[in-house]
Amino acid sequence: MYQLLKESCDSCKSNTIALSGGLDSTIIAYFLKERKPNTIAIIAKDFVGNDLVYCQRVSKEFDIPLTINHVSTEDILSAIEYTIKILKNFNDIEIRNNVVMYLAIKWAKEQNYTGVITGDGADELFAGYSFLINKSEEDLDKEIQRVCAVMHFPTQKIGKALGVTVESPFLDKEVIEFAKKIPANLKVRNEDTKRHGKWILRKTFEEKIPQQIAWREKSPMQNGSGTVGLSNLFDSVISDQVFLEKKKKTRETDQVTIRTKESLHYYEIYRNLYGKPVKLQGVNSCPFCNFNVENSKFCRLCGAFPI
Numbered sequence: 001m002y003q004l005l006k007e008s009c010d011s012c013k014s015n016t017i018a019l020s021g022g023l024d025s026t027i028i029a030y031f032l033k034e035r036k037p038n039t040i041a042i043i044a045k046d047f048v049g050n051d052l053v054y055c056q057r058v059s060k061e062f063d064i065p066l067t068i069n070h071v072s073t074e075d076i077l078s079a080i081e082y083t084i085k086i087l088k089n090f091n092d093i094e095i096r097n098n099v100v101m102y103l104a105i106k107w108a109k110e111q112n113y114t115g116v117i118t119g120d121g122a123d124e125l126f127a128g129y130s131f132l133i134n135k136s137e138e139d140l141d142k143e144i145q146r147v148c149a150v151m152h153f154p155t156q157k158i159g160k161a162l163g164v165t166v167e168s169p170f171l172d173k174e175v176i177e178f179a180k181k182i183p184a185n186l187k188v189r190n191e192d193t194k195r196h197g198k199w200i201l202r203k204t205f206e207e208k209i210p211q212q213i214a215w216r217e218k219s220p221m222q223n224g225s226g227t228v229g230l231s232n233l234f235d236s237v238i239s240d241q242v243f244l245e246k247k248k249k250t251r252e253t254d255q256v257t258i259r260t261k262e263s264l265h266y267y268e269i270y271r272n273l274y275g276k277p278v279k280l281q282g283v284n285s286c287p288f289c290n291f292n293v294e295n296s297k298f299c300r301l302c303g304a305f306p307i
């Protein structure tokens with residue numbers, strides 16, 4: 001696996017890494033450190049994020065330049081509108097995470113960089129998501145297969161919309177094929193009595209990258225950058241009465257169930273751009289928004305899970 005990832009990283013033409021200080025982007029930085037790549041980290045000014053210290057550690061350890069882009073709440077709210085326009089959904093988790101990638105790719109474009117390298121794919125291929133950690137081995141194998149079958153990467157859409165190439169070494173064809181052959185019990189496994197996803201990745205690189213990053217718990221982009229604070233922001237600025245009134249009206253007029261105040265904000269932007277979701281006949285649809293969900297337990301349009 002080490003060799004496959006090395007070859008995949010070396011083949012990247014871009015010289016800018018979207019860095020979170022997590023396992024995946026740190027592995028990429030490790031392989032490309034001799035190039036002295038540019039690295040960009042997005043950190044919210046007004047919310048608490050936990051990526052900053054890890055990104056600084058990677059920059060120091062590998063002696064590579066780091067740009068920390070501290071973004072204001074106003075910047076994030078503006079970026080949310082563009083992110084919804086590109087992704088064409090009002091899925092609160094996806095928007096909250098991918099507004100970070102929108103801001104990173106937008107920064108790269110403003111610097112006249114033509115490409116960005118991301119860690120997309122590692123969580124899907126190597127069982128990095130927290131909901132997989134405590135599943136039985138039999139269920140885990142099935143869930144990994146399901147996740148890999150439906151995996152999609154909004155970063156690609158954002159890059160295309162902004163005219164910036166997005167490269168993802170973990171999504172190299174040979175890496176994907178190799179990952180699919182790795183047993184589930186090497187993807188999720190105990191290490192020093194603690195259960196970890198992406199165990200085989202961590203074990204492979206524990207002596208190559210800082211230990212605190214090799215065994216760092218999975219931290220979604222929303223947590224690392226601080227955009228998880230958007231939930232509290234919308235809870236404070238949208239009153240309960242307004243929320244309940246708009247939720248009721250949306251259900252009656254659009255047949256869409258709004259679950260949170262944050263979702264309401266995103267839905268109003270989405271509806272203004274694309275109108276209300278239309279239920280397709282003869283297909284499985286989300287009970288919350290009527291979107292076609294095929295065989296998935298997760299609705300990409302509104303973010304409902306499980307359905």
